[in-house]
Amino acid sequence: MQLSEFGLKEIWDQWNEEVRQLFYSNYVYLPYLLDVKVDKYRFRALAQFWNPAYSCFTFGKVNLVPTVEEYMALLQCVKIQVDRAYSRVVNAPTFSKRLINITGMSEQWVTARIKQKWDNKCISWKNLKDIVLAHPDAKKRVDVFALSIYDLVIFSKALGHVDEAVTDLFD
Template identity: 70%
Template sequence: MENGFFDKVEDNAAVRIWAETTQQEKGDSLTEGYVSELLDFTRVSVTQNNLQEMKEIWAQWDDEAKRLFYCHYGDLPYLLDVKIDERLFRALVQYWNSAYSYFTFGKVDLVPTIEEYTALIRCPKIQVDRIYSKAANGPAFSKRLMNITGMSEQWVTARIKQKGDCRCIPWRHLRDLILAHPDMKKRVDVFALSIYGLVIFPKALGHIDEAVSDIFDRLSKGTTPLLLSWFHSHFWKVEKVSYRVFSENYSPLKELAATPRRDDITEENWTAILQNLQEEDVEWRAPWMVPDEILYRCGDFDWVPLLGVWGAVGYAPLLVLRQYRSRQFTPPTYGLVQCEFVFTGNNYKRRVRKISNAWNQTRRMKKFAANPMATPEYDQWRI
């Protein structure tokens, strides 16, 4: 619908019939020989930015400044203290890339859901029913930085650098602004931008990428940016760490940052653990997430297409209904992986517009909990 936002809630049984019929008629997603554009375009590195200066700045802020940050950007500062296990991260990347298995562990399908990330960050600006959409003809990088920092065009332009195939602004310039800007709200904004650029979407060490400034500038339009935080929430039995149930004032990121992590597990052992995970090792539902309805489809897509910082992916909540504590049935998957594309070339803008328009018609499904947690049809399809 071009003139308004349409959100429809449907009965679980009706969606199940539609999903199973669609899957039978169209077939599966992955075609033989398919190679994702994103595999060549994106690079995952375990090399981290040095966050010590950011931690020190945060520690020096008074309670009023911290409350201002929490009010606008949620629990992002706790990410500064989340310990990254490089051996686990390398094992995850190797495991998924080797079999194009994404978040499939043996017979267990799991993905980070929009609702889980939203609950993790607890950011008031994030809305599940809205997505980040890369502007086809948005403001220039310098204009976005001027808007975020409150600095002049001359100041911004002089500090933009070219790093490889992307334009960036060095962190040291943003650090100086955070320390000296006369407007406390601008200090908060620039600090949040730095977390997005150095922690959540790092690309060039010590720099904030142009694409990150775009997603940050449009944050009020809704985006859900934490992989390892999500991982530990679902595989807590691996390290025998449990989490408290959700409450309004509970911060899962705060607890995660304060939880000791084992550092004696080698990359080879992590790989063996991932390959041998069983259903009993999995916490299906993130303890802090209590959804009543499930966003499962947008527009004419049989799933939920997502626009990211550097590309788009197909996201299918119906593949992981057990994460919502809902009965798992056969999902429609035809064309799902082909929904992936990078933001390069002349054709991507048309595809971006199609996805953005699809989000004007979202479809939700009511939860349905029953034993067994998977239908016979799903078990047969999964094999």
């Protein structure tokens, strides 16, 4: 599946200036990722260095793993504390509670759409796309769209699905 099949760029192009400004005010540079052109020949060359065991590129004995600072710069996320490693909160909300908070949908709606993919819970992009296209609250549309970019573009794990771990980071 190609990124263009998700329709993220088309959704962005349909939004009016008011919704785009709301998105920019909350997620600054994130929509620019929708315009990145992938050079398939360079991508194929890099693919031979992909290390699936560590989910990173390995050149010789050097692993290329983005640092917390690089993620902060990319995502414009000021909430991350640089001097601390990321760890889950002990009493963190469940995946369904985070989805309810992010999407504004009911517990029944969320629970009915959560799937198990390999070792993680996730929700289909098709379900979230419906929210992005039709939710009456523009802020919720923007948040769900940003969550989708985080998962489908940056931290993609289960193609076409938004993963529990990304909602944890996002929320």
